Amino acid sequence: MTDIASRPEPAVRSIRKLALFGILLIVIMAVTLVVMEYRAEQAKAELRAHTSAHVVATQFEWLLEASAQTLRRVERAVTERGIGGQGEAIVNLNEAVENLPANFQFSVYDARGQLTYSSIADVPQVNVADRDYFHELQRGGELVISPALISRQDGRSIFIIARRIMNQGRFAGVATIAVPSTVLSSLADSLSLSGASTVTLIRTDGWLIARSPALEAIDLSQSEVFTELKKAPDGYYHATSPADGVARIVGYWQVSGWPVVAIAGLDQRAVRSEFWRVLQFWLVLAAPVLLVLGFVVNRLFKALRHDEQKAIALTAANERNAFLLREIHHRVKNNLQTVMSLIRLQKMPQSDKDSLLGRIASMVAVHQEMYSTDRFETVEAAAYLRKLVEEISQSYGREVEVTFSADPVHLSGDRAMQLGLLYNELVSNAFKHAWPANQKGHLDVSLTEDDEGKVELVIADDGTGIVDTGKKNMGARLITAFVAQLGGEMETVSDNGTRVTVRFPVEQQGPEEVE
Template sequence: MPQKREAGLADRSRLSWGKVPAIPAALTLLLLFLAAFAGIFSYFLVQGVGQTSRNIEQRSAAAAQIVATNAYWIAQVAQQTLLRVDVALEADLTGIANLPLALEGLPENAEVYVVDDAGSTIYATVPGADAVSIADRQYFIAVREGAPYYTSSLLQSRITGDQLFVFSKRVERGGAFAGAIMVSFPVSVLESVWRSLGVEEPSTISLVRDDGMLMARLPPTDGLVDLSELPLFTEYLPASPTGTYYSAASPVDGVPRVVSYWRVEGTNIVALASVASAHAWSELNGAVVAVLVIVSPIILGLVIGSIWIIRLLMRDARRGRDLEAALEANTLLFREIHHRVKNNLQSVQALVRMQNMPDPAKRDLQSRLAAMAAMHQHIYQHDNYSNIDAHDFVPAVAGEVVRAYGSPVELRYDVAHLIVDRDHATPLALLLSELITNSLKYAFPTGEGQIDVSLLPVGATGRARLIVRDNGKGMGDDIPGSSMGMRLIKGVVAQMAGTYSFRTENGTIFEAELALEVSGHPSG
């Protein structure tokens, strides 16, 4: 009785112990899940922040490049117009009749002025320009004092009241200052660029002279703006002609933006694109809140169902262990079957060797049996019962055929990692056996030589090109088309949905295109 009581206590202890791990396992998995969710959410949040920041920077940089391209075009148009007008003017600046031809192709929003050495208007495309003096304008003073060209900062037209910027050129006649030519563009010339960028306000685009003076800005600003003391001109531009940085507050309106700059080649202009980031960050915050709202009930449901899921997993684990044991038993059975088949084929080889029959026939049988045995040995050694790697399979079969034939022939391989399915492994082994046996029988009278085997992918999936080449005496008439070997080759090639050919070229070359998988057969 005491022994039975002790045994009963031991059984109840084992049952209780079997139940205990489920609770800590469930809690552990639950905590791990929550920790994993927190980690994944944090990871994607960090990635989202980084991606949003990169997107803003990329948009800003791309916008700056587009603005720079248009600024370069504007500067080139102004430069060519100034030169054409200078050439069209006669020595005393009276060739006004030639100017309309020189101004062909000029953008509609650009205006041209010609003034004499006192700043009085000689010609202008804007009505009423002769009533306004430009003698005090810096773009006139600079060229009068010797500058060949000048680019103005942001100005307000005394005629129309519009904001504009001006390109001017010094005109000389007889080595002396004779006047100036100006081409002006309104700030609105950038509106098409602004619309094409698709950026939202309060983002801005600007043109700035390399001394820091603002030339143009959209949306427009009031009055002249000097940016020369900003980090753009004191730090970033001296270091690189292009770049992107974060501005905590704009000197014009105090809005934080991501600023990209691009020095326009061949000019004294810097193109800016300042993208406001508030909208992008607001979208990210909204996405985060939406994810939390959607995920919270899911997390709650997963927490509630975690214990039940763990119990199911424990039951499935037991079934999985049973299936693994069954699979292992089946694997051992298949391995034993292939091993026995290989041994039986080797036994048949031994019986063939003992038979009183012609040596050529005996060798043919032995090589074919060797190829079959090598195939089964390769399968059970690699535990691969469905798809075989041709890179390992072909040398195993070919090498075994040469060893069975007993010839000192060198084998060389160029075999890709191709899949050979179980329906094509045996035909491929037989084909290799027959081709190599033919080379060993007919190609090398002295017994020595070289055989190259190539199997590379071609065409559709599941097909390959097989080339078996020897450096023997050539095929000639030694292999009749009606021989058993040739009938076997034809049958195997047909079984593999292929075509083949023999030719003599420094030896015998066999070339065939074959299907190594069912998918390589013609669909029709």
């Protein structure tokens, strides 16, 4: 039977495959471009977050340095004129803070935390003795930056830069500058950060200093930024904020010389919206091309539909033929087994009966191998011969150790049957004649194929060898006939046992000769 897969493929099927390949290639290219564009947008966002954090860090490094210098001038003025809030002391304080931005508020508190001077007019009496920054300065700290606070003087959201004031070696109070959190909002606006993007200052102990949009002071010591700071003083990473649960690309930069980290967080949704905007632009450009391509492909598949229907019908016919062949080989096998059953019931010498049954069994095995593997053109000889030798060994019940080795030799069904019949005769002869009764034996079977397509079958036993009587019995004549059918040659050596070597081509060459 001709294998359908071996026939030349129709031109229309090749065109269909080419069209499908083209579509697949376009899809792969489109996906690749989309992925590359997405990665490019992510890389731009990472760079922007990192750069924004650097800008924030630079601005606040200047602000903190300027505030620290101002507080040193305030300390000198207070030390020289006293910490009270009258007369020349007030003039000196105003001179000390004249370079501060207008929205910054400065104050002086005495050793008990009581407000003695404020840049805010008509401020109520305020005590900050309970503030953490006051306690830290009271315990010996020199300069402290507080977490985010609500001002007790005017109710604004602020953070405090505070300096200890000493008088004759004793703690005399603190000077503070209140920085409004709105300075971060102005800076965020100048950076043109969109969506739920944020600008944040945090202390290196994790406490929030200020944030835009504003947020109450929280402990962020478990934030991923501190893990990243251990690797480098600046960089970026992707994370979901523990403060509001928004996914962001986070750039961070530690402010040089200060226990402060500047953070710029770009909202991932805003980044993705920019990516989708670019993608929509490319889709608008590609839409006409996709429409034309879709029209061409649709017309092409309509033209090929008739061929596909033919291919389906041909496949169904092929499967039907394969089913019929399986059924034929199965029925032939069953019929041969029926014949074997009839032979077992026939009155005849047991040796003749066993020989006849063995020959039929070798034919049964070929048909069984074909229908069980769905390979009707060739038979894999190794599995076929291994099964035969096992069946022969079981039928004779002799204590014979069989060693079997075989290359993956593939033969046509006819040649496999010829080989099986020859193999049955040779192996059966060995089991019947090689060893005296009740003697253990060894049988070595090998099947090899060389590069020139020649097969060599070797069956060797360690029995008593062949006794030449000068007569050819039925088995010997059959062996000679099967070797001739295979177009091969046989060599027999009797020395410490019998070794039979049969060589034959994989394919039949010339007419078969039967003796």
